[in-house]
Amino acid sequence: MIRVQQERFDAGSEQQALTRGRSDIGAVVSFTGLVRDFNERPEVQALTLEHYPGMTESALADIVAEAEQRWPLQGVRLIHRVGRLAPGDPIVLVVVASAHRRAAFEACDFIMDFLKTRAPFWKKEHTASGAYWVAEREGDHRDARRWETST
C-alpha cells in the first residue's frame, strides 16, 4: 500500500494494520524519517515538499515492486507526506513485513535508498536567513548504487 498525503501518519497504527490477522509474518522493520531543524543551514523552521502527482505514485509503486522481486516480503506500507512540515514532523514511513528479519531489514533499506534517488519529491527548506531548495547528495546516490551489484 502506497500513499502520498499531507496529513500526519501514525507509525504504530500503520504497522498494526499491516500485521493484523496475520501469523505468517515473522519480522517487521519500520523506518520513519523526520524533519531535522538543521540541514544545509542551521535553524530550519519549516520544510515544503513538492511532488509530481501521478509520477510520484508510479515511481513509488515501481520501487516497492522491485523490492518484492528481490526479497520474499509479506507486505509493504509506504507513506510519504507532501506540503508544509515543521521540524520533528514525520515525513516518510516504510514498513516492511517478511517471514525473516534479514529480508525485512534489507528491503526497508533498499526502498529508502531508491526513494531518495528516484521518486519525484523536492524539499525546500525555510530558515531565518531565507528559503532554498535542497541540493541532491552524492551520498544518497552512493547508497542507492550499493544495490546494483546484487542483481
Next chain:
Amino acid sequence: MSLTHLNPRGEAHMVDVGDKAESRREARASGVIHMRPATLALLADGDLPKGDVLATARIAGIQAAKRTHELIPLCHALALSKVSVDFRLDEAASCVHVSATCRLTGRTGVEMEALTAVSVACLTLYDMCKAVDKDMEIGSIHLDAKTGGKSGDYQRGPAAMEPAPIVTGEGATGEVSLGVRCAMGEPCIRVKCLAELRERLGVGEVSVPFAELESADVAGLKALLKSMDARFAGLDEGRVLCAVNQVMAGNATPLTAEDEVAFFPPVTGG
C-alpha cells in the same frame, strides 16, 4: 495583539506617534495585473492609444504613495524619503508584476504607502489599457516586507507566497502558453517545469505546437523552447532531469502530439 486604530472604547482614532522614536522604515509591496497576451505586447511596444503606459503608471504610483493619508482615513501624512515603483512584464503568465518600495526616517510605518502605490499603479495600468482590453484583472496585492519600527521586521512567509506548493504545474505562473494554446485545436506538447527549476526559469506550464518541433524528440523540444523564450536556456544549467508522460526520459526520447514533458531538478525526497 490589538488593533491600534481602535481606542479602549472600540472607536476609531488616529494613533499619537509623537512619543515614538524615529527610525528608518522601509516597506515593499507588490501586486499583479493580468491581461491578454496581445495587450501585453502593445504595452511592451508602447503602441497603446494613451501613450507610454508604464511611465504614467509609475508616476501615478509615486503620487499615490505621497497622498495615502488623503485616501486612508487614519493614516498620517508622511514625508517619504523615497518611493520607487517597478514593473516586470511577464509574457509567460501574460501579466505585469508591479512592486513599490517606500522609505522614510520617522515614527510610523510606510506599508500603507507602498500598498497604495501598487494599487494605484495597477489601476492606472488598467485605465491606460482598457481601450483594448476590458478583461484585465488586478490581484495579489500584498506587503512583501517591512523593516524598522516597534513591531519589528516582517517578511512575507513562504506559506503565504506559495499557496499550493505541493501540486506541481500549478505554480505562480499558472497555465500559460508561449505559442499557440492547446485549446485552439492544434496538436501540442504540454511542458511542465517543477520545483526549483520552475522558480529559476519563472515558468510553470507552457504548451508548444507539436508541428513546430525541429525533431520529434526531447532535444527538439528543448531547442524550440529556447528559441521561443530565452529563459529556457536555464534547461542547460546544472543537472536537469526529464520525464515524458511521467516516465524518466532523455534527449533522444521520441515525442508524439499531446505528450506531457516535465523538466525538474534532481529529486530530494525522503
